[in-house]
Amino acid sequence: MSSIAIVGAGAAGTMAAYRLRRDLPGADVTVFDREPTAGGRTRRIEFAGAPVEVGATVLPAASPHLKALLDLTRTKPAKSVPATDAKHESVGFWDGAAFAVTAKASPGLVNAGFVRHYGPTSGLRTVAALRQTASRWAKIYGLQKAGRLFLTPAALLDALGLADLTGMSFRHAMGRAGVKGGFVDEILAAITRHLYTQDARLNAFAGELGLAAAGLAGATPVALEGGNGTLFAQALAALGVELVAETRVTRIEAADPAYRPPAPAPPRRRGAREEAVAVPPPSGRIAVVTKDGERRDFDAVVLAAPLETADLKVSAARRLVRTPPRQFQEVHVTLVAGTPSAGYFGLAPGQAMPAHVFAASSPRTPFWSLGVAGRSPEFGCPIWKLLTASRPLSDASLRRLFDERHAVTRFVWKGAYPVLDPGTEGAPFVLAPGVYYANGLEAAASTAEVATVAGYNVAGLVARQL
Numbered sequence: 293m294s295s296i297a298i299v300g301a302g303a304a305g306t307m308a309a310y311r312l313r314r315d316l317p318g319a320d321v322t323v324f325d326r327e328p329t330a331g332g333r334t335r336r337i338e339f340a341g342a343p344v345e346v347g348a349t350v351l352p353a354a355s356p357h358l359k360a361l362l363d364l365t366r367t368k369p370a371k372s373v374p375a376t377d378a379k380h381e382s383v384g385f386w387d388g389a390a391f392a393v394t395a396k397a398s399p400g401l402v403n404a405g406f407v408r409h410y411g412p413t414s415g416l417r418t419v420a421a422l423r424q425t426a427s428r429w430a431k432i433y434g435l436q437k438a439g440r441l442f443l444t445p446a447a448l449l450d451a452l453g454l455a456d457l458t459g460m461s462f463r464h465a466m467g468r469a470g471v472k473g474g475f476v477d478e479i480l481a482a483i484t485r486h487l488y489t490q491d492a493r494l495n496a497f498a499g500e501l502g503l504a505a506a507g508l509a510g511a512t513p514v515a516l517e518g519g520n521g522t523l524f525a526q527a528l529a530a531l532g533v534e535l536v537a538e539t540r541v542t543r544i545e546a547a548d549p550a551y552r553p554p555a556p557a558p559p560r561r562r563g564a565r566e567e568a569v570a571v572p573p574p575s576g577r578i579a580v581v582t583k584d585g586e587r588r589d590f591d592a593v594v595l596a597a598p599l600e601t602a603d604l605k606v607s608a609a610r611r612l613v614r615t616p617p618r619q620f621q622e623v624h625v626t627l628v629a630g631t632p633s634a635g636y637f638g639l640a641p642g643q644a645m646p647a648h649v650f651a652a653s654s655p656r657t658p659f660w661s662l663g664v665a666g667r668s669p670e671f672g673c674p675i676w677k678l679l680t681a682s683r684p685l686s687d688a689s690l691r692r693l694f695d696e697r698h699a700v701t702r703f704v705w706k707g708a709y710p711v712l713d714p715g716t717e718g719a720p721f722v723l724a725p726g727v728y729y730a731n732g733l734e735a736a737a738s739t740a741e742v743a744t745v746a747g748y749n750v751a752g753l754v755a756r757q758l
């Protein structure tokens with residue numbers, strides 16, 4: 293019987309386990325995670341008497357892989373957005389001194405607030421561009437269903453006609469689509485700053501897919517009643533795989549002779565036949581070594597966590613396997629149960645604070661975004677979630693931003709997601725014979741859906757090897 297280790301019990305590792313169970317039903321699958329529970333960068337914490345997501349907040353439930361996990365676990369998506377109360381149903385774009393634009397929270401980018409400021413075409417053109425990218429991306433599901441496998445993220449994106457978008461900035465792509473610069477810098481960049489703590493200089497694929505996944509191109513993302521992370525924990529339990537929790541993997545060792553990762557695939561000519569993917573077989577078993585020194589051998593190992601943040605080493609024939617360097621973004625989440633300052637935000641008496649505030653880049657603004665993340669039964673007020681990059685929000689800033697603060701807590705993601713600069717190369721899906729890697733694709737865009745696609749691909753490569 294073959295044995296496979298998966299390192300990482302987030303979206304990618306769970307999806308890999310799902311496919312391995314289906315394609316290799318007799319295989320022994322062991323999932324290692326350094327945290328006590330599965331879920332990865334989805335995390336729910338209790339704050340002021342209410343549950344609040346501090347990682348991935350919304351999931352695209354309609355995407356086929358996530359839907360497969362929802363079906364497997366019989367999870368029903370509960371609500372389309374985190375709970376707000378009725379009077380908070382608007383979004384505001386903060387320019388550092390005032391709300392430059394306020395708009396209804398729905399329906400997306402073509403509404404009166406934006407049209408008044410920028411005319412009708414910028415919103416329409418943006419939605420058209422997002423829809424085109426989302427529909428090209430969705431073709432991955434047809435290809436994966438037909439059994440297509442990819443050795444590199446570049447080959448996967450190229451097969452979808454998306455490789456060029458990863459090489460240009462979001463601002464450039466929007467300009468090319470005829471969207472006004474003001475709309476890009478004041479509205480769209482403020483939203484990408486919320487999604488990725490990165491402005492319109494991020495790569496166009498990440499920007500467009502991120503905005504589409506956030507529901508700005510028609511699809512409705514959802515949050516799960518029990519917490520987004522429970523989907524992955526329950527799926528692993530339903531699949532009957534062994535979860536070795538609270539166990540950090542420090543090394544993955546392939547005993548093989550030196551191995552050269554495949555070069556990124558050259559752009560494919562339209563209509564050219566796809567080469568069959570040959571998966572290099574390992575010449576021996578692959579060792580997984582954990583922090584407490586335990587060593588277990590497997591026929592294949594899937595690394596489903598970013599190498600830059602996983603704090604582990606991969607070696608082949610005693611040589612360290614290196615991947616193209618990527619920087620990671622540090623993100624600070626601050627939760628406040630309280631009342632935003634009417635004076636700071638310039639609210640007239642009786643004027644409601646927008647439920648979601650997206651901040652343009654300004655030295656005067658200490659936060660990147662601020663939004664209602666729930667309601668505190670303990671204090672009878674909204675819970676506000678504030679995001680900042682690189683630095684936590686100071687107490688002095690909180691005093692300026694809030695008239696009342698009943699409770700405050702802070703959470704940090706040291707490696708939230710890669711800095712999604714255009715042209716950043718993603719590491720291949722095969723790091724060494726028998727060692728597979730899901731998180732190279734994250735150099736192009738970091739979402740739970742992208743992680744499931746990568747996890748599904750690497751599991752297919754494992755199945756082909758075995």
Ligand SMILES: Cc1cc2nc3c(=O)[nH]c(=O)nc-3n(C[C@H](O)[C@H](O)[C@H](O)COP(=O)(O)OP(=O)(O)OC[C@H]3O[C@@H](n4cnc5c(N)ncnc54)[C@H](O)[C@@H]3O)c2cc1C
Pocket residue numbers: 299300301302303304305324325326327330331332333334346347348349350351352505539540541542596597598601602603604623705707708709730731738739740741743
């Ligand atoms: C603040 C924030 C907000 C986000 N919002 C959204 C959103 O709304 N929607 C969305 O789709 N995406 C969102 N994302 C991105 C999304 O969360 C990630 O892209 C996705 O969860 C990545 O999944 P993954 O399985 O590839 O990696 P991860 O979720 O990071 O899973 C990797 C797992 O590996 C484990 N691990 C790491 N190293 C080791 C080791 N050495 N040994 C053992 N275990 C190890 C970790 O504990 C973790 O459980 C957000 C991310 C952040 C940080």
